[in-house]
Amino acid sequence: MKDSDSPRRGPLLLGVRHHGPGSARAVRAALEAARPRTVLIEGPPEADALIPLAEHPDMRPPVALLAHAVDEPGRSAFWPLAEFSPEWVAIRWALRQGVPARFIDLPAAHTLVWDKEEATGIEAEAPDAADGSDATVRVDPLAVLAEAAGYDDPERWWEDVVEHRGVGTGDPLAPFTVLGDAMAALREEYGAGGHERDLVREACMRLQVRAAEREFGADVAVVCGAWHVPALRERTSVTADRALLKGLPKVKTDTTWVPWTHRRLARASGYGAGIDSPGWYGHLFRAPDRPVERWLTKVAGLLREEDRIVSSAHVIEAVRLAGTLAVLRGRPLPGLSETIDAVRAVMCEGSDVPLALVRDRLVVGDDMGEVPESAPAVPLQRDLARLQKRLRLKPEPLERDVELDLRKDTDAERSRLLHRLRLLGIGWGEPAASRGSTGTFRETWRLRWEPELAVRVAEAGVWGTTVLAAATARAEADATAAQALADVTALAERCLLAELPAALPVVMRVLADRAALDADVGHLAQALPALVRSLRYGDVRGTDTRALADVAAGLAERVFVGLPPACAALDAEAAEEMRRHVDAVHGAVGLLGDGIAADHGDIRGRWRAVLRVLGGRDTVPGVIRGRAVRLLLDEGALAQDEAARLMGLVLSPGTPPADAAAWIEGFVGGGSGGGMLLVHDERLLALVDAWLTGVPAEAFTDVLPLLRRTFSAYEPGVRRTLGELVRRGPDARGSAAATGAGVPGFGTGLDTGRADAVVPVLRLLLGLDEPDGSDVNDLVGVAG
Known part of the structure; x- marks a missing residue:
């Protein structure tokens, strides 16, 4: 009979729950009692050389082992460890006792390529809290055991039987024996639990354990997920285990330590590390005694920092309430649910708003680990x-x-x-x-x-090996690979923001080539704003942007020439998109004209000429014509009388209602401040009101959606003011003279009663005190 096939004394198997403070305390007690000659830990063997760093003074958990493929760093996996993780406790114990510690799980070289879809990102080989196996295992052993014990919550069951169990009395190995037997019954029932990868991982672990036993004898301790304990107890042949590992794909990997956070240990963060409350578990692990009292004191401190009135009396009452709830619920000690209920009732006055802060800051927590500078890194x-x-x-x-x-x-x-x-x-x-x-x-x-x-x-x-060199190389590669002109202009903007002078010439050369070949006015209009923003950023950063200014000016000229014909014969959707391009170009020209007018002529003047063409052509959609007129009015290049005349022509009975509504959308729609324009120019509001009230009933339902979109974009105060003006109605007596051209506005005329009310104040301010009241008449005349 071969030696590997003969009966042998098994190693000390310490089955744990990953990130369980009760398991961590039990592991420490068991190791102190057994004093093994070596400690084997579930984890990637490639990280063995990193174990001594766990004792470094600058190493502070939570941290994680990171393994990634050398040729494809994005293919990676994490093995997180917190202060209260049994694996971390085992590593620290071994280092302090001078005992070798090794990882014995399936090498990361196989893990990262076994199932590429599963291994990509951060989910590969992430241990699930419930069973110590992969996050994709379908069977939750803790849930099964909790249900068998009459619990509907596995977390509560685990707290009662493990976390609230004192360490230091009785046999320190007893909890591992009991938990191992329970897992053996479950493995007999469920096999691999729905994930066949465990069988291969466990074969690898058995081979590593055998190797350690040959080197150190029987005094070997193994710290692994409790789910794996029955498989490691199983007596199999070396040949059978090696057969399971034969032919596995592999890739060259690098490993290092990286900082981790409590939030990433929580299930809610999207990473299946298996604990809902890492902050609470960390407190349980660190609290030497009276954990509930210490916890509620910490909660009170947090709430007082947020200016809530919480006194020592609140803490005392919350402790009493938590204890009472534990008795009523048949629990040995108050758990997280009891303390949360006590905090809600006593310290938060029944409100979940401050309780959410407690959950976020303390139950989950914001702890972030640190890694020494000597740790391997790219x-x-x-x-x-x-x-x-x-x-x-x-x-x-x-x-x-x-x-x-x-x-x-x-x-x-x-x-x-x-x-x-x-x-x-x-x-x-x-x-x-x-x-x-x-x-x-x-x-x-x-x-x-x-x-x-x-x-x-x-x-x-x-x-690259530095941030500057890497960013430069990445920018050059992205510029060469970019297909759209807007992508290249956006990249030029980012190069200026990042100050990459070595990459900018390459980007500018690609930009000039793309701009020369692209004849789509929409693409050119999309690209111009980013270039102009780049000029502004270059100014504030002291960057030489003359080449960029030349490209921007040339791009603007091409937009000016191509925009009018490009705006003809567009459907409603294309017209709206082109209107957005017109707005973007207008904003860019305003900045561009200020910066390079001396070198490239009157760019702003040429743009105004383009707007006049767009505003006067019947073939241009109404939304674009209306916006062109509005932009000219805002620039002061169009008199208000002329704007009113153009609006009157568009809103005449001969214009189809849909076209008129589109013109109004372009003139006063969107977030362009059109609402305030109507508020302050009663003549334009009167024109819109007169047109709208004259729209035939059969056409009104067609223009209503467009009008609703136009006016719904206004601020609530603007809409309210317009509604009051319209409710008041046109008042030729008050504002017809002011608006001119005989077009009545929505003014209210002189309110003599309100004018009389301010007369005493005006007399006091002006020092007028005529006994005959003549000064009053003068003031009323002034008010009128």
Whole structure:
């Protein structure tokens, strides 16, 4: 009989729940009692060399082992470990005792390519909390055991039988024996639990355990998910186990430690790490005694920081209530549900609003781990860490807004870093609306560091060893690969924001080629605004943008020439899209004209000529004609009388109602301030009112949707004012003379009663006090 086939004493199998503080305490007690010569831990063997870093003074959990394919960093997997994870406790115990610690799970080289769809991203081999196996296992052993014990909540059952069980009395190995027997019964019933990959993983673990036993003898401890314990007890042959591993695909991998967060340990975050309340579990692990009292004191402190009135009496009453609820519910000690109910009733006065803060800050928590600088990392990660430290931009799990003043050197460098990272696909920061100034010298960023960004950094490492070099190479590659002109102009804008002078010539060359070949006016109009914004950014950053200005001016000329014919014979949808292009070009020309008028002539004047052509051609859709007239009016290039005349022509009985409604949509629709224009120009409002009341009944239902869209975009105050003016009706006595051309407005005329009411105040302000009252008549005349 072969040695591998003969009966043997099994190793010390410590079946745990991943990220379970009760399991972690039990593992520590069992290791202290058994004193094994080596500790084997469920995890990727490629990370064995990283285990000593767990004892580094700068290492602070939660952290995760990251494994990724060298040639395809996006193909990656995480193995998270918190302070209260049994695996982390086992690693730290082994290091402090000078005992070898090793990982024994299936190598990441196989895991990352076994099932590419499953392995891509962060879900591969993520242990499920309930059973210690893969996140895709269909059977939840804890749920089955909880149901057998009469519980409808597996979390509550686990708290009662494990988390609330004291350590230090009785046999420290007893809980592992009982849990292992329970899992053996479940494995006998459910087999692999619906995921055949476990069979291969367990074969690999058995081979590793045998190797450790040959090296260290029988004093071997294994810390693994409880689900795997029956399989590791099973006596199989080496040949059978190796057969299961034969022919598995593999890929070259790198591993390192990366910071993790409590939020990523929670199921609600989308990562199946298996615990709903990492903050609560961390508290249970750290609290030496009286965990409920300490927890409720912490809750009271949080609520007081948020200016809620919470006293020590509230804490005392909440502790009593939590204990009473535990007794009523037949629980050995108050759990999370009892403390939450007590906080809601006593400290939150029955409201779930402050309770949501407690859940977010304490039950889940914002803890983020730290990894020492000596941990392996791609060169790009090291350069990023150096920049973060120098610019005092510490990665944090909490979302926060950062205001940057680009006139300051440090803020300008921060802006460049964040823009370069966005270009590399590392979304640490996203631009946000500024609360104060909207000038180009100020930026607002919303920052939040997620652990997955470590994968993005590894992926971006293929572009270069520094952030600057990687961003430059990525920009050049994106410019060459871009198909649409708007994509290239947007990339040019991003290059200026990120200050990539080496990439800009390549982008500009591609931009010039694309602009010369693209004859679509819509594409040209889409591209122009981004170029003009780039000129503004170049000004505030002191970048030489003369080449960009030449391209922008040439692009503007092509838009001017091609826009009028492109606006003819458009359907309603195409006309609305072209109207948006006209708005974008108008805004861009306003900025472009200020910046390069001296070198490229009167660009703004030529644009006004284009608008006059668009506003006067019958073949141009009404929405575009109306917007052209409105833009000329806003620019001061069209008199109000002329605008009123053009509106009167469009709203004449000879114009189809649908065309007239489209013209109104273009003139006063959208967010262009058309509502305020009608409020202050009663003559235009009177024209719209007269036309609308004269629309035939059979045509009204056709124009109503367009009119509703036009006026529904106004602010509520504007709509209310217009409604009051229309309800008041035209008043020729009050405003016909003022509006001219005999067109009545919606003025109210002189209200002598209201005028008389202000006379005493005016007399006091002007120092008038004529006893005969003659001054009163003078004041009334002034008011009139």
